[in-house]
Each structure stands twice: as structure tokens, then as C-alpha cells.
Amino acid sequence: MVSSINPSVKMIAVVIPGLVLSLAFDVVTPLVFLTFLLLVTFFFSGVRLKKWLMFFIPLSLFALGLAWTSMLHTDEKYAGGDMLVNFWWIEITTGSLQVGVSLALRSMCFIALTLLFALTTDPTKLMLSMMQQLKLPPKLTYGILAGYRFLPLFKHELDLLRQAHQIRGVSRTKGIKGRIERLKRYMIPLLANAIRKSERVANAMESKGFTGSRQRTHYHEIKVKKNDWVFLTSMITALAIAFYLSYTLGYLNIFGKTF
Structure with missing residues (x-):
């Protein structure tokens, strides 16, 4: 196949x-x-x-x-x-x-x-293969993988923000101006959460010995x-x-x- x-x-x-x-x-x-x-x-x-x-x-x-x-x-x-x-x-x-x-x-x-x-x-096998066969730098590879894994979390957080605004009765102005205002209200919390998550992931990778070196072994060998x-x-x-x-x-x- x-x-x-x-x-x-x-x-x-x-x-x-x-x-x-x-x-x-x-x-x-x-x-x-x-x-x-x-x-x-x-x-x-x-x-x-x-x-x-x-x-x-x-x-x-x-x-x-x-x-x-x-x-x-x-x-x-x-x-x-x-x-x-x-x-x-x-x-x-x-x-x-x-x-x-x-x-x-x-x-x-x-x-x-x-x-x-x-x-x-x-996608995970693609990144691992590009790192092992095409010699893509591990820092870039794991960065892409981490970003890919964050996408479902961001969507979940966006849904939570919308529900929270709806419960608190935040007005939803119609038109282009209203959409821009809603976009601003969503972007700042999402950006703050993204920064916190990226710092946690970086600290977790460093604590487990990730240095970005090409000379490394792989748990999943492609x-x-x-x-x-x-x-x-x-x-x-x-x-x-x-x-x-x-x-x-x-x-x-x-x-x-x-x-």
C-alpha cells in the first residue's frame, strides 16, 4: 500500500x-x-x-x-x-x-x-523521515511537530473563548467592524496561551536532554x-x-x- x-x-x-x-x-x-x-x-x-x-x-x-x-x-x-x-x-x-x-x-x-x-x-512519520533520511535539523523538525500538535489545542481554546464570551453576554457587533473587534478579543488570550505552552514544551524538551544535535539516536527509526x-x-x-x-x-x- x-x-x-x-x-x-x-x-x-x-x-x-x-x-x-x-x-x-x-x-x-x-x-x-x-x-x-x-x-x-x-x-x-x-x-x-x-x-x-x-x-x-x-x-x-x-x-x-x-x-x-x-x-x-x-x-x-x-x-x-x-x-x-x-x-x-x-x-x-x-x-x-x-x-x-x-x-x-x-x-x-x-x-x-x-x-x-x-x-x-x-505528518509525524514525514517529519521523522525528513530528519533521518533528508537530514533536516532536529530543532526545525521538532518545532514543526510541536506546532502541528498545538493546532487542535488552539481550536479547543478558541471554542472555550467563544462560549465564555457568550455566557458573559459580550455583545457581538455585526459587520466588518464587529468581526475585527472579536478578532482582537480572541487573539490576545490565544497568543498568551501559545507563549505559555511553547515555554513549557521548551523546558520539558531541555529537561529530557534535547539539544538539537544531529548526532542522536531515534526511538522510531524510519x-x-x-x-x-x-x-x-x-x-x-x-x-x-x-x-x-x-x-x-x-x-x-x-x-x-x-x-
């Missing part, structure tokens, strides 16, 4: 295709790779379809809007070909249509890659296994196949240059 892959290796396997796909301006390359990503997501990730669609559909609508705008305002370098639509101020050629569809498919690939990583990766390399190789191989199929069919286009 994708969730068992080393987080650092998984991140590399997601970033590399994302960067390389940004070079392709044709339709076939992102379409083939998107098909591969959907197969991996639905058959090997364990992510529920309903949960995945809840994130994918809104982001895809934004990607389609971006593609439509790009289609209407395509650079002259890419807007060649036959005229397909010429109505009022709307002019769409085969070249601009290809650019728009390609942008939409590439955006969907980026969304699918992001969801594949975000929905199958534990290792790179054979399956991790298989996953990375499969992602890069699928991307290479997508480019090869596009090249074989005569559609490969990199920055406006057809191969």
Missing part, C-alpha cells in the same frame, strides 16, 4: 513528476500519467473514493477555470492552427484548445499527486526499504512511458516545440 511507503521517498516520487510534467504542453503526456495516478490511487492507496472526490472535484473546477482563461488568452506562439470558434470576442484555435486542455490535465495531475501524498502520509524504491521507480517509469507514447504518436510538445 502507498501509505506504507517511506514519506521522504514518496515526496521525491511526487515532486519529480510534478516538475517534469510542467514542461509538457501536449495532451497525451498528462492524460497517460493521470490515468496511471488514478489507478494507483484507487487500487493501491486505500483512500476512499468519496473522500478523494471531496478534495479533487473543487480543485478540478478551479483547474478547469484556469484552463478556460488560458484558452481564451493564449500566447501567439501557441495559438496557431485552424479557427474552431469565432464568436464576438471569443476566438479559439486548435492550438489554444490544446494549450487549455493540456493545462487542465496537467493541473489534474498535480492535484492527484498532491492528494496521493497528503491522504496517505502521516528506514528505506525495497518497496520504497519500487514505488519511486514505478512513478518515474510511468512518467517516462507517458512521454514516450506522446513522442511516438507525434504529440509531444515541450514549451511549444513539437518532437
Whole structure:
């Protein structure tokens, strides 16, 4: 399953295709790779379809809007070909249509890659992996972990503040001015509590011998296994196949240059 892959290796396997796909301006390359990503997501990730669609559909609508705008305002370098639509101020050629569809498919690939990583990766394991495999400084790693753990506490404290204000009959002025006043009333107590909590965590870490040194042992060791390399190789191989199929069919286009 994708969730068992080393987080650092998984991140590399997601970033590399994302960067390389940004070079392709044709339709076939992102379409083939998107098909591969959907197969991996639905058959090997364990992510529920309903949960995945809840994130994918809104982001895809934004990607389609971006593609439509790009289609209407395509650079002259890419807007060649036959005229397909010429109505009022709307002019769409085969070249601009290809650019728009390609942008939409590439955006969907980026969304699918992001969801594949975000929905199958534990944040704690990601930070530990980045510290052990990518040599991220322990001070930065544990700082991020501490901040991540504080988020639910801050939400709980915000709910308590709202309930306390409601019980005490604090007036809630409507409009933008009222929202700014409420924001001020919430920010000062939350900031004070955040400072107190950060000091307590810092004192607790120092009392237990945390110095931020890279030369340290780990209770939870994150290792790179054979399956991790298989996953990375499969992602890069699928991307290479997508480019090869596009090249074989005569559609490969990199920055406006057809191969």
C-alpha cells in the first residue's frame, strides 16, 4: 500500500513528476500519467473514493477555470492552427484548445499527486523521515511537530473563548467592524496561551536532554526499504512511458516545440 511507503521517498516520487510534467504542453503526456495516478490511487492507496472526490472535484473546477482563461488568452506562439470558434470576442484555435486542455490535465495531475501524498502520509512519520533520511535539523523538525500538535489545542481554546464570551453576554457587533473587534478579543488570550505552552514544551524538551544535535539516536527509526524504491521507480517509469507514447504518436510538445 502507498501509505506504507517511506514519506521522504514518496515526496521525491511526487515532486519529480510534478516538475517534469510542467514542461509538457501536449495532451497525451498528462492524460497517460493521470490515468496511471488514478489507478494507483484507487487500487493501491486505500483512500476512499468519496473522500478523494471531496478534495479533487473543487480543485478540478478551479483547474478547469484556469484552463478556460488560458484558452481564451493564449500566447501567439501557441495559438496557431485552424479557427474552431469565432464568436464576438471569443476566438479559439486548435492550438489554444490544446494549450487549455493540456493545462487542465496537467493541473489534474498535480492535484492527484498532491492528494496521493497528503491522504496517505502521516505528518509525524514525514517529519521523522525528513530528519533521518533528508537530514533536516532536529530543532526545525521538532518545532514543526510541536506546532502541528498545538493546532487542535488552539481550536479547543478558541471554542472555550467563544462560549465564555457568550455566557458573559459580550455583545457581538455585526459587520466588518464587529468581526475585527472579536478578532482582537480572541487573539490576545490565544497568543498568551501559545507563549505559555511553547515555554513549557521548551523546558520539558531541555529537561529530557534535547539539544538539537544531529548526532542522536531515534526511538522510531524510519528506514528505506525495497518497496520504497519500487514505488519511486514505478512513478518515474510511468512518467517516462507517458512521454514516450506522446513522442511516438507525434504529440509531444515541450514549451511549444513539437518532437
